[in-house]
Amino acid sequence: MARKIVVTGGAGFIGSNFVRYILEGYDDVDVTVLDKLTYAGNLDNLKEVENHPRYTFVHGDICDESTVNEVLKGSDCVLNFAAETHVDRSIGDPASFIMTDVYGTYVLLEATRKLGIPRFIQISTDEVYGDAGDEPSDEESPLMPRSPYAASKAGGDRLAYSYFTTYGTPVVITRCSNNYGPNQHPEKLIPLFLTNAMDDKPMPVYGSGVNTRDWIYVLDHVKALEAIMNSGGLEGEVFNIGSGTELSILDVAGGILTVLDKPESLLKRVTDRPGHVMRHAVKTDKIRSVLGWKAEVDFETGLRMTAEWYRKNRWWWEKIKSGQFEEYYRKMYPELESK
Ligand code: NAD
Numbered sequence: 195m196a197r198k199i200v201v202t203g204g205a206g207f208i209g210s211n212f213v214r215y216i217l218e219g220y221d222d223v224d225v226t227v228l229d230k231l232t233y234a235g236n237l238d239n240l241k242e243v244e245n246h247p248r249y250t251f252v253h254g255d256i257c258d259e260s261t262v263n264e265v266l267k268g269s270d271c272v273l274n275f276a277a278e279t280h281v282d283r284s285i286g287d288p289a290s291f292i293m294t295d296v297y298g299t300y301v302l303l304e305a306t307r308k309l310g311i312p313r314f315i316q317i318s319t320d321e322v323y324g325d326a327g328d329e330p331s332d333e334e335s336p337l338m339p340r341s342p343y344a345a346s347k348a349g350g351d352r353l354a355y356s357y358f359t360t361y362g363t364p365v366v367i368t369r370c371s372n373n374y375g376p377n378q379h380p381e382k383l384i385p386l387f388l389t390n391a392m393d394d395k396p397m398p399v400y401g402s403g404v405n406t407r408d409w410i411y412v413l414d415h416v417k418a419l420e421a422i423m424n425s426g427g428l429e430g431e432v433f434n435i436g437s438g439t440e441l442s443i444l445d446v447a448g449g450i451l452t453v454l455d456k457p458e459s460l461l462k463r464v465t466d467r468p469g470h471v472m473r474h475a476v477k478t479d480k481i482r483s484v485l486g487w488k489a490e491v492d493f494e495t496g497l498r499m500t501a502e503w504y505r506k507n508r509w510w511w512e513k514i515k516s517g518q519f520e521e522y523y524r525k526m527y528p529e530l531e532s533k
């Protein structure tokens with residue numbers, strides 16, 4: 195019998211990569227996407243699968259109890275990707291983050307508990323740790339979120355854990371590092387810098403640019419989630435996911451300039467992000483030993499593949515970068531306007 199999985203936030207970046215990967219690789223998994231289609235949700239990301247016989251799309255909000263109950267009924271696994279995800283937007287307007295990332299997670303957990311769904315995967319983030327300091331964070335490191343986004347995700351993460359400890363709800367929590375790859379919204383660093391550089395526009399570096407992140411190609415993250423979805427047990431467990439490739443913003447920007455053969459003069463220093471985390475880095479010994487998963491795509495290859503995707507799919511990002519995004523961009527980067 196086919197397994198039925200529910201993917202919330204499946205019209206976003208990682209969710210859509212996950213959905214396409216699962217529908218392509220399995221003939222016994224039915225996928226239902228539940229997505230509110232916020233500014234970050236995009237049905238173009240799911241165009242390839244829109245007529246797939248094992249795919250259903252439901253336009254709805256994870257905060258809406260009746261929709262959630264209806265969609266989750268009879269499912270074997272829920273993967274909660276749905277979230278407000280951009281740190282900068284959370285600084286300007288935290289309310290939607292608290293609503294979706296905390297309350298929405300609660301609505302999903304409550305339905306999971308009541309309906310007796312056998313697996314709930316909460317896609318958390320390494321942002322919950324805050325600054326990694328001298329040592330990469332492991333799953334036992336304290337949670338010290340530094341932005342309203344990170345704090346909301348920490349709320350969802352711990353709420354999911356509490357459903358396991360209190361009610362025995364079969365929850366698994368993942369904390370991945372910075373993803374990059376096809377279909378990432380151009381508000382985020384790598385697609386913003388790639389698409390700006392392709393048009394010879396400035397690449398805005400916050401502050402010193404020496405902050406580091408662990409960069410993982412999106413399909414490596416997808417495969418880690420696949421391994422968790424397919425394994426039994428693991429209830430109440432937390433898994434870090436990362437590539438081990440820690441690079442600064444200036445390193446990443448340099449890589450982009452090389453791949454696109456563009457001049458360094460495109461780099462423009464702008465005011466730093468408040469609460470900016472200097473270092474996100476995670477230890478991944480646990481997922482490697484328990485599930486035998488490890489990241490496979492090296493950064494140079496991943497960046498070339500990503501640049502190639504954005505080069506070939508101008509139609510996709512030009513649509514996003516026009517309209518609403520222009521206003522966001524003007525407000526977010528006033529220093530670029532005056533130059
Ligand atoms: P994204 O912003 O590209 O997509 C988020 C999706 O969620 C969109 O399709 C949006 O419409 C949907 N959504 C938002 N609010 C909703 C609501 N109330 N109800 C239903 N749908 C809603 O995000 P992403 O980068 O693909 O991230 C997906 C998940 O992975 C998030 O939970 C994020 O916190 C987590 N994560 C992301 C990264 C990363 O580097 N991008 C790393 C670690 C963890």
Ligand code: DAU
Pocket residue numbers: 279280281282319320321370371372373381382383384386398399400403405407443467474
């Ligand atoms: O660590 C996982 C997190 O990675 C996810 O949970 C978030 O959803 C995802 O957005 C991402 O958060 P970051 O804040 O790390 O990603 P962002 O692409 O916004 O920024 C990456 C780094 O680049 C960060 O140090 C800020 C810097 N930056 C970003 C932008 C958009 C710039 O210097 N200039 C920019 O214009």
